[in-house]
Amino acid sequence: xxxxxxxxxxxxxxxxxxxxxxxxxxxxxxxxxxxxxxxxxxxxxxxxxxxxxxxxxxxxxxxxxxxxxxxxxxxxxxxxxxxxxxxxxxxxxxxxxxxxxxxxxxxxxxxxxxxxxxxxxxxxxxxxxxxxxxxxxxxxxxxxxxxxxxxxxxxxxxxxxxxxxxxxxxxxxxxxxxxxxxxxxxxxxxxxxxxxxxxxxxxxxxxxxxxxxxxxxxxxxxxxxxxxxxxxxxxxxxxxxxxxxxxxxxxxxxxxxxxxxxxxxxxxxxxxxxxxxxxxxxxxxxxxxxxxxxxxxxxxxxxxxxxxxxxxxxxxxxxxxxxxx
DNA sequence: GCGTCCAGGTCTACC
DNA sequence: GGTAGACCTGGACGC
Numbered sequence: 565x566x567x568x569x570x571x572x573x574x575x576x577x578x579x580x581x582x583x584x585x586x587x588x589x590x591x592x593x594x595x596x597x598x599x600x601x602x603x604x605x606x607x608x609x610x611x612x613x614x615x616x617x618x619x620x621x622x623x624x625x626x627x628x629x630x631x632x633x634x635x636x637x638x639x640x641x642x643x644x645x646x647x648x649x650x651x652x653x654x655x656x657x658x659x660x661x662x663x664x665x666x667x668x669x670x671x672x673x674x675x676x677x678x679x680x681x682x683x684x685x686x687x688x689x690x691x692x693x694x695x696x697x698x699x700x701x702x703x704x705x706x707x708x709x710x711x712x713x714x715x716x717x718x719x720x721x722x723x724x725x726x727x728x729x730x731x732x733x734x735x736x737x738x739x740x741x742x743x744x745x746x747x748x749x750x751x752x753x754x755x756x757x758x759x760x761x762x763x764x765x766x767x768x769x770x771x772x773x774x775x776x777x778x779x780x781x782x783x784x785x786x787x788x789x790x791x792x793x794x795x796x797x798x799x800x801x802x803x804x805x806x807x808x809x810x811x812x813x814x815x816x817x818x819x820x821x822x823x824x825x826x827x828x829x830x831x832x833x834x835x836x837x838x839x840x841x842x843x844x845x846x847x848x849x850x851x852x853x854x855x856x857x858x859x860x861x862x863x864x865x866x867x868x869x870x871x872x873x874x875x876x877x878x879x880x881x882x883x884x885x886x887x888x889x
Numbered sequence: 890g891c892g893t894c895c896a897g898g899t900c901t902a903c904c
Numbered sequence: 905g906g907t908a909g910a911c912c913t914g915g916a917c918g919c
Contacts, residue, residue, distance in 0.1 A: 771911045
């Protein structure tokens with residue numbers, strides 16, 4: 565395979581505005597699932613002393629290095645972004661990069677309204693206290709979202725992480741900037757060019773291989789929308805379009821969509837039934853639509869925030885609310 | 890140790 | 905318009 569490494573240099577910096585309260589640390593360094601840290605943009609990014617080095621791809625697949633840090637305080641937050649690349653950017657590209665980072669950091673989310681809403685639910689009140697300032701992160705592009713959604717299917721946390729890391733290691737790209745090395749997401753073009761046999765054996769993807777490849781091809785041939793296009797659609801429309809991709813069912817569409825959603829699976833449905841006091845009177849899989857309906861009625865536009873705050877606070881919630889996980 | 894079972898979802902093929 | 909059964913890999917469990 566022999567991954568070439570690109571050396572990038574600084575092109576521009578930008579100060580992003582964000583609505584308080586904002587915790588950069590809790591947002592980019594989510595400690596989900598009992599001490600396990602989840603990545604912000606790539607599993608190979610570096611986070612050290614409040615500074616994040618990560619990388620995205622632009623529309624033309626060109627890798628871009630990001631150095632992001634928060635200055636100021638929870639109540640007077642500022643985010644400083646430095647951008648690295650092999651070549652300079654057009655104004656439009658600069659704008660695209662800033663928009664992606666803004667969205668991935670959830671900077672413009674009206675979190676104060678969510679916190680007021682959360683007052684009405686004891687478990688949310690607790691989570692807000694525990695994770696004060698945390699935002700929901702969006703995805704930089706459709707393909708990285710698709711990779712996560714598909715590798716989450718029918719797999720333990722360990723297996724998901726292994727598949728993702730193999731995909732990034734084998735087919736992603738190494739970039740070096742600010743003396744830090746980061747591996748970015750594979751481009752859909754690269755994955756579309758790899759044979760199914762190779763992809764399957766190199767990344768242990770199992771039957772998910774076909775799904776990943778079909779999605780990569782749909783993106784390359786522009787049959788799939790961009791994240792931005794999905795965001796501009798109505799929520800139901802975005803979900804419908806996502807579900808028309810091979811390997812993307814309801815759960816994956818809800819993981820990927822930039823709109824609010826509640827991506828319950830057979831593992832998390834048990835937790836939500838306990839918190840929402842829903843009686844488990846059938847198989848866990850059959851409980852999923854019931855829990856989803858309940859979440860939609862109770863939480864409306866805050867569903868994704870509710871989901872993320874609960875899932876990221878299970879250590880404390882399970883203790884306090886005696887959850888059987 | 891070695892087989893067997895089945896999972897944190899989706900598709901296909903049947904009603 | 906709804907649902908059983910197959911599907912990769914690999915961890916859990918029975919012997």
